[in-house]
Amino acid sequence: MSASTPIDGFATRIRNGDGGGMISAWIGVPDPLFVSHLAQEAFDAVVLDMQHGVWDVVPAANGIAQGRLAGKPVLVRIPVGEFSLASRLLDAGASGIIAPMINSVADAEAFVKYAKYPPLGERSWGPTLAMNHMKLPASDYLASANEKTVAIAMIETRPALDAADEILRVDGIDGIFIGPSDLSIALSNGAKLAPDTPEMDAVLKHLVARCRAHGKFACVFGSNGERAGELLKMGFDFVIAGADTQQLRSGAASAIAAARKVQAG
Template identity: 65%
Template sequence: MSTSTSEAFAEKLKKRKTDGMISAWIGIPDPLLANFFAQEPFDAVVIDLQHGMWDIASAATAIGQVRLAGKPAVARIPVGDFASASRLLDAGASGIIAPMINSASDAEQFVKATKYLPLGERSWGPALALNYNGLSPDAYLKSANQLTVTIAMVETRAALEAIDEILAVDGIDGIFIGPSDLSIALSDGAALAPNSAEIDRVMAQALERCQHHGKFICAFGSDGVRAGQLLKLGFHFVIAGGDSAQLRAGARAAITTARETAAGGSTKQA
């Protein structure tokens, strides 16, 4: 991935100069799968280390596959694993998504790991990132905070109550709504309803707060229809379903088509 592509990705999100990006979401820990998804017209590829089965080594390889395909790679870290955030940026990730950011204090700790001084305390060691960007060490140090995005997940009651404080933290570039966990939180564990009217209402309120703070907003959509609804609402970066769901949906569609075609009559020549 060229420096210009990396700059364009971060700039579009930070300045909200986009009609909406659609990203792949990969949990199956195979870098070659990330390569295949990167060949499709996604705007980015997210490597999910929270619920996916990735380790740092395989995730770093996947980031390389995505970036060499000319796409930005974003990584979601496990809860509170800010040390991995730094390592994944060193591996060439263009952004980090952190789950369960519930307070300004959480957000500040996240920024410390993902931004160099004066915003944070990220330690130096971006060997792979330098390879992909083609920048000198000095140039990377001066531009890395602008070339990467730090995205806090809002998915609990506490995070909703603290959303203004989270968005006000310097170095938090945007937020990511996790509708499944948010629906569980808002129902006190009674329901998994990520596409409910209540979640739509909360998302609209979160979008308004992001607009107020000049930050971008992202969310997970369970499929293409839901992703389109979120884009129509004004979200800047959305997921159109995860890898396993998309693979299974594609398999079911192919099987159904084959059965329907066969039932329609033989196409064999006499």
């Protein structure tokens, strides 16, 4: 892959709003073959979920390679607080890192330290796979890495919501990713899981507006394709249209139902 491929232009497109509203796959099953299959579809990107999925670093690196082979940028959601993984996954060629439970400026700054090279952060040098994927010499990679990758802070708690403006002001935070399920639990003090409600929509629209005010992009998890479409209409730049396991089971259920319908007819 050369530095001019759409994969390595992903960061520029999402920052500039040139994606027209991107739809990404979301994969928790820790098998690079899942990436190979879903990356063949018309998704704009693929996210590997290390927080609630069961990916380890080696299969994640292979998953990143499978996405690149299919021409798709791959982002990774790391586990809570494991910022050192950000550097390793960027070294493997990830186009971006999503960090969950960023509740404060201090959390955001700690994340940036591992996701960006100086002067923004303190990312350690060693991007062998990334340079191989991009076909860049070391000097060119160093000069462009902060711009070619994105650091995305998740807003999913009441403290994070209250601190959203301050988090968005942190240099090196390129955008935010909203987790409506966790946010709905937090805002109801644990009373309900309600990610797709008018009350949550009001919060989401507020956060999109704050992103626009700070010149940052807004991402969000959609529970299914229809909800993803609603979120794109709401102004989000990057949405998930449901998780891999949901899509797998939905496809299986649809095939079984079709077979039984023909059998009964």
